[in-house]
Amino acid sequence: MPFFRSEASLPYNATTESYLDTSGPSRRLACPTVGRSASYAELYEQRPWLAPFYSEKEKAGLSVCYGLRVAEQSERVVWALAVAYVLFVAWASTRSLKKSDKKVGRDWPLGLWHGAMAAFAGLGAARTVPHLLSNLVDSGWSLERTVCSRPESMAAGAGAWGLGATGVWVQLFVLSKALDLVDAGFRAYRDKPIPLRHWFPSLTALLYARHAYATEASHALYVVAANYFLQLVVRGYRGLRALKALPGKVRDTERVVTLIQTVEVGFCLAVQAAVCLRFFDKDGCAVDGGAALAGALVYAFYLAVFVDYLARAKLGAR
Numbered sequence: 001m002p003f004f005r006s007e008a009s010l011p012y013n014a015t016t017e018s019y020l021d022t023s024g025p026s027r028r029l030a031c032p033t034v035g036r037s038a039s040y041a042e043l044y045e046q047r048p049w050l051a052p053f054y055s056e057k058e059k060a061g062l063s064v065c066y067g068l069r070v071a072e073q074s075e076r077v078v079w080a081l082a083v084a085y086v087l088f089v090a091w092a093s094t095r096s097l098k099k100s101d102k103k104v105g106r107d108w109p110l111g112l113w114h115g116a117m118a119a120f121a122g123l124g125a126a127r128t129v130p131h132l133l134s135n136l137v138d139s140g141w142s143l144e145r146t147v148c149s150r151p152e153s154m155a156a157g158a159g160a161w162g163l164g165a166t167g168v169w170v171q172l173f174v175l176s177k178a179l180d181l182v183d184a185g186f187r188a189y190r191d192k193p194i195p196l197r198h199w200f201p202s203l204t205a206l207l208y209a210r211h212a213y214a215t216e217a218s219h220a221l222y223v224v225a226a227n228y229f230l231q232l233v234v235r236g237y238r239g240l241r242a243l244k245a246l247p248g249k250v251r252d253t254e255r256v257v258t259l260i261q262t263v264e265v266g267f268c269l270a271v272q273a274a275v276c277l278r279f280f281d282k283d284g285c286a287v288d289g290g291a292a293l294a295g296a297l298v299y300a301f302y303l304a305v306f307v308d309y310l311a312r313a314k315l316g317a318r
Contacts, residue, residue, distance in 0.1 A: 016063035029163060031065035034072065040160040043131050050130065058165040067171035071214045078178075078210045082203055085181050089199045092188035107242045110186050114239030120176065121231035127169040128225040131161045135221070147219040147275055148285035161221050173224045174213045177206040197258070197305045204298050217291040222271045230264040233257075255313050262306040265299055272296035 012019055019030040030037040042058070044050040051059075132146075139145035161167065180202045187194050205227075212220050234257055240246050272295040275287055 013063065016066050017069065018063035018065035020061045020063055022061045027061060027164065029063060029065070031063075031068060033065060033069045036065075036068065038160065038163060040163040042164045043134060043166065047134060053126070054165065062165055062168045064163060064167040064171055067168070067174075071171075071174065071210060074210060075214070078206060081178060081181070082207055085184070085199075085203055085206075088188070089184055089194050092184065092194055095188065095191055107244060111239045111243035111245075113182070113186065114235045114242060117176075117179070118232055118235035118239055120172075121228050121235060124169045124173055124176075125225065125228035125232055127166050128161070128173075128221060128228055131166045132221050132225045135161065143271075143274060144278070144285070146221075147271075147287055149218060162216065169228075170213070170220070170224050173228065174209045177202070177209045180205065195309075197309050200305065201302055204301075208295060208298050212288075212291050212295065215288045215291050216286075217288050217295070218286040219271060219275045219292065223268050223295070226264050226267055230261060233260060255310060258306055258309055258313075262303065262310065265302045265306060269296065269299035269303055272299055 017031065017033045019032070021028040026039045026041050028037070028039050042054065044054050044059075135146050136142075162170065183202065184194050184199055187198070212223075237246075237253075237257055272292055275292040276289070276296050
């Protein structure tokens with residue numbers, strides 16, 4: 001694969017499977033294992049006031065090459081994990097139908113788990129949300145300009161959210177969808193039912209996130225940024241609730257949390273639908289039609305599930 005300079009003159013990082021050149025006016029990355037190369041700039045290089053919020057490791061350069069190869073080659077593993085998860089949910093559902101004398105109060109493990117995931121989501125949001133807003137500002141708040149450019153090539157500059165620090169956090173988002181499946185384990189341990197609104201979003205998010213990343217869905221930053229922010233709020237709330245660190249009236253606001261989730265789902269559905277309706281197979285647009293359509297269908301189902309829960313909860317409160 002041709003590189004920007006002689007590959008022999010650049011250090012090869014076997015761990016990240018990449019050549020990275022940060023000596024020029026723009027960073028250059030080559031991924032021999034997946035046959036990719038691109039130039040990019042970190043967001044803080046375009047907006048210097050963000051520089052203090054970047055670590056020295058991020059400034060030195062992060063590679064997405066290894067994650068790209070894993071995403072392309074992990075389809076069977078992800079499907080196997082999905083099947084195992086469905087079987088686990090089915091087994092756990094039969095347990096929850098039986099009477100149990102198990103005491104409720106294992107709050108520390110659950111609280112710490114949600115707290116760790118909330119902290120992770122906060123870090124992810126700190127990278128992806130500013131990048132999305134910056135791209136929107138630079139594009140004149142144009143949906144077309146932000147979704148029709150590939151993640152690694154938006155003006156070959158700081159808009160290239162698929163590379164560098166933001167690209168790594170997008171990769172971590174995809175990988176974290178497997179960790180979301182652990183939530184069902186906590187409910188099963190407590191002999192609690194695992195409702196559809198809990199397990200189905202986790203299952204489909206695992207499958208869709210890998211597919212969207214492997215196909216380099218150009219509109220994915222909207223979904224990633226919104227979901228990171230949502231997880232920060234929801235996980236933070238559930239962690240504090242599990243630790244009984246919230247006032248009594250705030251502790252039982254699951255409907256409010258579901259309402260916040262519904263708003264996020266509605267936003268992502270609107271983006272997916274707009275992409276399908278306006279840019280599907282449009283010349284010069286990098287949108288992957290299959291990924292956009294799959295995303296729209298998945299989020300439409302999410303919305304139906306959450307709205308159904310809110311409607312039932314409201315009726316039950318009367």
